Amino acid sequence: QRTRKATEAIFLLAGHAFDDLGYRRLEWKCDSLNEPSRRAAERFGFVYEGVFRQHMVVKGRNRDTAWFSMTDGEWPVRRTAFKAWLSPENFDENGRQRRSLAAVRASIG
Known part of the structure; x- marks a missing residue:
């Protein structure tokens, strides 16, 4: 939820998947209508792959699922x-970020 701890958790999860377990791919799936989750996936560096239309039924309605991924080559x-x-x-004395993750990613390439 846009916190330092949440970002660190994703970093640790991805590091374990790619560096320790040798995974080739990590996926992020969410309801296509869940904009905060979609933005989080992109913020963390996951690449949008598309929507699985009518992927499942949730609470009596069809749910389209947005898929994002990160690969070992991108890691x-x-x-x-x-x-x-x-x-x-990257954090000031109040714990606020100086540069966003997107800005850091853009500066790296």
């Missing part, structure tokens, strides 16, 4: 961005 750059964003130098 090294994402890892560098996460580490730079999470560094203590």
Whole structure:
């Protein structure tokens, strides 16, 4: 939920999946109408792949599922961005970020 801890949790999860377990791909799936979740996926560096239309029924309605992914080939750059964003130098004395994760990612390439 746009917190330092949530960002660190995704960083640790991805690091474990790619670095420790050797996964080739990490997926993020959410209701296509869930804009906060879609924005979070993109903020963390997941790439939008598309929508599975009528993927499932939830509470009596069809749910379209948005799919995002991050691959092992993308991970090294994402890892560098996460580490730079999470560094203590990126936060002021009140714990507010100095640069957004998107800005850090853009500066890395």
